Amino acid sequence: MSDKRSTTWTNPATPSIRYGPFARISDWWCGGRDGRKGIPSVPEEARPGTPQAELSTPRMMFLGQLGVGRIEKEWITFQIEVAGLEAKLRDAIARRDALALEPGGAARLAAAHAEIAHLEEQIKIGLRVTRRRASMIEAYVRRRCAAYLTRLVRRHPDGARLNHLMRPRWPDQVDWARASLGPDVPAAVPRAGVLGVRGS
Template sequence: MSRRDARRRSRRWTKRSERAIPYGPFARLTDWWCATRDARKGIPQLPPEDARAGSTPADTEPHLNTPRMMFLGQLGAGRWEKEWIVYQAEVADLTAGRRNAEAQRDAFVEQLAPARDRLRQADQPPDTTVRLAGEQHTDAAIVAQRRRREQADRRERVAAEVGRLVEALHATQTRIAYLDEQIAIRLRVTQRRAAMIEAYVRRREAAYLTRLVRRHPQGARLNTLLRPTWPQPPRWLRADHQPATTAPPADAPAWHTRAAVS
């Protein structure tokens, strides 16, 4: 990512926050109209008041549902999935770059271990009695000086190699940390957008249920029986979720199995 792209993305993420998803008059009137129509038809139909006699608590738990509630639940689930798709598209390059950086880091680590072994060997005192070709009649002190100089040169080369690998490894680790932070930022932005979607869906369902209870012929009893179950949020919406940098979570995108409100 270029510095220009980073500045542009930073400005986009740090600009003044926008208002929540607007719940306009058309959508509100539509929800009210559906609630009125359902109430006039007696939807949902309430169980008989004596149905609890001789039944277990699990059997007597009412399952109240309407087509409008299912529609609103699926509306939120669809928007959640769209945010997940956008997130995956935005972090695709970052994730690929991180995988490349991981491969480079592993290569540097693999090269660094034998290089450090060679450096430890170079730190050992040389055998100053070894004579090479042409040194049979050379003074022993000169031979020892040559062996020590050769050992020092060899150690300097190995130390330079180790230093280069360590520097490259640190640079790669810094790159991975930077990419992790960019991916995490994108995930947090996506989570906040998904939270706004959840608030929007809950607001519409609350408006629908309020109108439904007020217009329903058994509104007072319906109000006591209503136990709205909101769409099951995906795992990546949790604040403690860690972004996947090598593969998407196992529950994406098939996380909305309980999207219908019951």
């Protein structure tokens, strides 16, 4: 009996994360508050690319961890969904290997190859969808950081220098999104590590 359950990436598309008025006002308010308090303080010797320029605020760390949590949740969901497909893939590979040793099983061997190709494609589609969802989360957090930083720089007593130093520290791409499944999908999709975000 075939499994009729569908994976989450075959469900109807979900809308992008809404940056609503309450979240926007909260980011603006925090930026203004931190700016008036002079947070963060800008060292005199701070220049772009120096350790003294590694500036952050509690709000930036909060927004960064918000993004990390959401992206890790997407990765966990993908791993749960792909576990069943990986089990089917292992069974299909074992069946193909057994059929390859039998004479006269060309039709069944071709069917096994087709099943393996289908399962590999399903896993790759799932990874592509999960990468896209991670990109949407990153874009959402970047928008919130930009709104916060705009108000922070305007209110900060040393805003002109702060504007050249303060940046959200996101990697170009999350660690696990860099993984390439290649032509042969492994028996288990490796977990490449947690998104490394320093102070964003």
